[in-house]
Amino acid sequence: MANLTSSMQNIRNFSIIAHIDHGKSTLCDRLIQLTEIITDRDFHDQILDNMDIERERGITIKSQTVCLPYTAQDGQAYFLNLIDTPGHVDFTYEVSRALASCEGALLLIDASQGVEAQTLANLYLALEHDLEIIPVINKIDLPSADAERVKSQIQDDLGLDSEGTLLISAKEGLGIDQVLEMIVTKLPPPKGATDAPLRALIFDSRYDSYRGTIVHLRIFDGQVKAGDTITFMSTNAVYKVEEVGIFQIERVPVKILTAGQVGYIIAGIKTVSHTRCGDTITLKNRPCAKPLPGFKEAKPVVFSSIYPVASDGYEELAEGIEKLKLNDAALVYEKDTSVALGFGFRCGFLGLLHLEVVQERLEREFDLSLILTAPSVQYRLTMRDGSEVTIDNPALYPDPTRIEKTKEPFIRAAIIIPDRYMGAVMKLCLERRGVNKNYQYLTSDRLEMIFEMPLAEVIYDFYDKLKSVTQGYGSFDYEIIDFRDTDLVKLDILINGERVDALSQLVHRDSAVARARHACEKLRDEIPRQMFKIAIQGAIGGNIIARTTVSAFRKDVTAKCYGGDITRKRKLLEKQKKGKKRMKMVGKVMIPQSAFLSVLKTDTD
Numbered sequence: 204m205a206n207l208t209s210s211m212q213n214i215r216n217f218s219i220i221a222h223i224d225h226g227k228s229t230l231c232d233r234l235i236q237l238t239e240i241i242t243d244r245d246f247h248d249q250i251l252d253n254m255d256i257e258r259e260r261g262i263t264i265k266s267q268t269v270c271l272p273y274t275a276q277d278g279q280a281y282f283l284n285l286i287d288t289p290g291h292v293d294f295t296y297e298v299s300r301a302l303a304s305c306e307g308a309l310l311l312i313d314a315s316q317g318v319e320a321q322t323l324a325n326l327y328l329a330l331e332h333d334l335e336i337i338p339v340i341n342k343i344d345l346p347s348a349d350a351e352r353v354k355s356q357i358q359d360d361l362g363l364d365s366e367g368t369l370l371i372s373a374k375e376g377l378g379i380d381q382v383l384e385m386i387v388t389k390l391p392p393p394k395g396a397t398d399a400p401l402r403a404l405i406f407d408s409r410y411d412s413y414r415g416t417i418v419h420l421r422i423f424d425g426q427v428k429a430g431d432t433i434t435f436m437s438t439n440a441v442y443k444v445e446e447v448g449i450f451q452i453e454r455v456p457v458k459i460l461t462a463g464q465v466g467y468i469i470a471g472i473k474t475v476s477h478t479r480c481g482d483t484i485t486l487k488n489r490p491c492a493k494p495l496p497g498f499k500e501a502k503p504v505v506f507s508s509i510y511p512v513a514s515d516g517y518e519e520l521a522e523g524i525e526k527l528k529l530n531d532a533a534l535v536y537e538k539d540t541s542v543a544l545g546f547g548f549r550c551g552f553l554g555l556l557h558l559e560v561v562q563e564r565l566e567r568e569f570d571l572s573l574i575l576t577a578p579s580v581q582y583r584l585t586m587r588d589g590s591e592v593t594i595d596n597p598a599l600y601p602d603p604t605r606i607e608k609t610k611e612p613f614i615r616a617a618i619i620i621p622d623r624y625m626g627a628v629m630k631l632c633l634e635r636r637g638v639n640k641n642y643q644y645l646t647s648d649r650l651e652m653i654f655e656m657p658l659a660e661v662i663y664d665f666y667d668k669l670k671s672v673t674q675g676y677g678s679f680d681y682e683i684i685d686f687r688d689t690d691l692v693k694l695d696i697l698i699n700g701e702r703v704d705a706l707s708q709l710v711h712r713d714s715a716v717a718r719a720r721h722a723c724e725k726l727r728d729e730i731p732r733q734m735f736k737i738a739i740q741g742a743i744g745g746n747i748i749a750r751t752t753v754s755a756f757r758k759d760v761t762a763k764c765y766g767g768d769i770t771r772k773r774k775l776l777e778k779q780k781k782g783k784k785r786m787k788m789v790g791k792v793m794i795p796q797s798a799f800l801s802v803l804k805t806d807t808d
Contacts, residue, residue: 211463212392216284216421218301218334220325221311222678226341229373230311230382231269231287235452237379238271238283268407268419268465270449275387283386284465286406286421299328300406300481303495304421304465307335307390309382310363314340314348314370317649318356323680326361335390338363339382344372360645395462400491401425401433403484410526414445416472417454420484421465423495428459432487433470436494440477441487442470503535503551504612504683505558505578505662506595508705509565510547512572517546523569524548527561534561541598544574544705549596552578555662577708580658583610583686597707600693603744610686612658615640618669620677622650627672635660636711658683659711696722697740697747698730698794715741719749727751729798 221227271283286301302308308329312318329336338357340350354365369385371378407419427433431444446469448456460466472478483494511520528534535551552558558578565571584592585607594600616637620628622644629639629652637656645651661681669677694715696706706726710718719741726739730753741749764772 211395211461213279213281214284214393214463215281215307215386215390216286216305216393216463216465217307217309217386217390218286218305218329219309219311220298220302220322220329222313222316222322222325225311225313225316225322226373227287227311230309230339230341230371230379231285233373233376233379234271234283234285234383235269236376237383238273268450270451270455270465271383273383273387276384279387281387283383286465298325299332300404302329302332302334304404304406305332305334306393307337307386309386310336310338310361311341312338312353312357314342314350314353315345317349317353318360318645323361336363337382337385337389338365338368340368340370341373343370344375344377356645393463395422395424397424397426397462399424399462400489401427401431401484401486402491402495403427404495405435405478405480405482405484407480408478411469414469414471416470416478418468418470418472418478418484419450419466420468422460422462424462424491425486426459426461427468427484427486433468433484434487434490435477435479436483436485437479438477438482440472442472444468444470503533503553504658505552505554505580506549507552507558507578508539508541508544508547508549508576508596509536509562510541510544510574510576510705512574514545516571519569520548520565520571520573523565523571524550527564527568531561531564533557539596541576541705551595555666574705576705578662579709580612580662582689582691582709585609594709597693597709598704600709603692609689609691611689611691612683613655613685613687614658614661614681615684616654616656616661616679616681618652618654618677618679619645620650620652620673622648624673624677625650625652628652628669628677631665631668631672632656635665636713655684657687657689657711659709660714692743694719694722695742696726697738697742698726699737703794712743715743716748723749723751726794726798727753730794732756 219227219230268287269285271285273281273283275281286304310322310326310329312322326336338361340353342348343350350370354368357363357368358365367385367389369378369381371382373379401422402424403420403422405418405420409417409419411417427444427447429444429446432441433444434441446456447458447460447466448454449460449464449466454467457466460468468484483491485491485494509520509524511517524534524536528536533553534557536548539547539549541547550558550561552561555578558575562573562575565573579595579597581593581595584594584601586592586601586605587607588605592601616632618628618632625642632639632652632654635656637654637660640653640655642650642652658681666679669679690712691709692712692715694708694710695702696719697703706722708718708722723739723741730737730739732753732755734756736755737753739751739753740747764775
């Protein structure tokens with residue numbers, strides 16, 4: 204294997220970039236089947252999506268790699284390194300690191316949907332890395348497919364030459380051999396000097412409980428083999444290499460990895476924080492002059508606190524988050540505490556999908572039961588004494604009398620929809636304090652609308668509502684543009700007169716009443732009834748703006764009175780009334796886990 208892959212002319216490193224649902228995982232499946240690196244018995248759909256949540260949602264979350272041996276029509280044996288990338292906007296940094304490891308990319312476009320928001324975003328990322336682009340139109344077997352229209356979009360909207368565009372159906376397996384041949388003939392081989400000092404880019408990593416951290420990398424210069432001493436340039440951590448190899452669904456050990464190759468290193472790395480996506484690896488005794496460009500710390504935009512349901516689950520949660528951080532470079536966390544929920548972590552996420560994915564992975568991979576607080580964004584507060592404070596946690600919100608002004612992040616949202624949904628999308632965005640900047644027709648019936656709107660309004664339930672009003676046809680992409688003045692208030696939820704800090708939210712004053720009513724009604728349905736009434740209130744400071752009541756159970760104390768004077772019954776009822784009053788004074792309300800989760804969910808009607 205090592206001898207075959209040593210010639211750089213016979214290696215092609217490529218990626219597949221596409222919008223969500225354009226058939227990227229299906230194309231990967233067909234390429235793997237055609238190169239026969241796995242038997243039909245072991246094959247299953249979405250083979251590179253090895254997480255349950257990826258298969259259930261039909262999305263790629265983690266970047267995967269596979270080395271495909273291919274004999275071309277000219278009789279030459281090639282090794283094609285496919286570095287699969289996530290398609291969602293939340294995982295752009297991972298996509299950029301994967302693209303930095305490639306020389307070319309297949310731009311996959313759905314024949315019925317055409318060019319969409321994320322297609323453009325990922326294409327620009329690929330062009331930034333100066334990659335060779337091969338346009339591929341997928342799903343030509345669909346009755347609604349319109350390949351000629353998509354070709355004109357490729358020519359006009361993307362500025363690519365549509366002459367060499369491949370027409371395929373990944374589902375039916377049509378045209379897949381042409382794709383492999385085009386990769387070999389059109390994409391350039393990797394460049395690099397085998398005799399130079401080692402320079403390798405980490406584009407992913409994962410934790411193995413027996414071997415420690417398994418680092419996924421692309422070698423740009425030099426070579427690495429078992430026994431070498433390596434160093435990570437951003438952390439200066441030093442390790443001795445135990446094993447190197449390539450990916451063919453399973454890990455395949457090789458003697459040496461050289462310039463141009465994509466593979467993995469195992470070096471007994473037990474300290475999770477030493478491995479960072481985008482970092483450069485070099486040899487300890489012969490380091491390279493400078494690291495590869497592009498490494499950066501991920502900047503979270505959505506924040507939420509994660510707590511274990513049982514307080515004795517804190518250690519397992521801490522261990523789970525640390526291991527997940529290794530496989531998810533964008534996750535940022537610090538310790539947090541709550542009066543209602545105990546010890547937990549304040550986490551930063553790239554977006555709401557990222558938050559959901561992290562929650563699902565912690566619960567499934569580490570068998571944890573979790574409670575998440577309402578997601579929030581970062582706000583900038585200017586205090587009356589002139590100082591500036593940045594907060595993302597409602598618990599840290601200062602006394603409103605000390606605040607001069609507050610600013611919140613605004614985004615530029617690009618929404619691509621069929622034009623028949625224009626009114627519904629306009630209404631949804633205006634309800635979320637959005638401002639329509641402009642719109643343009645991409646084709647005769649597809650429309651791109653640009654809105655500027657607060658990020659806080661998007662993270663709550665915007666994406667679900669957009670999919671709902673556009674019947675799944677709406678695509679949404681956004682970028683943060685700046686911070687703007689806002690009228691921010693802290694909404695507290697009081698249960699039986701006691702403030703529950705885990706349910707507090709930072710909201711715009713105009714939407715505070717609606718949000719408070721929603722939270723109170725959801726809690727009323729979830730909190731079990733007691734022998735006394737439970738008041739659930741939404742408050743801004745000392746001002747109550749919403750209230751519901753969980754009615755009390757009433758024991759039938761008059762059941763044993765068979766007739767007689769009414770005063771006997773009255774006496775028993777009065778006695779019950781006094782008992783309930785006394786119970787209310789000392790009564791503590793147990794709030795179930797489902798109550799915390801219900802506040803975050805919106806009504807589906």
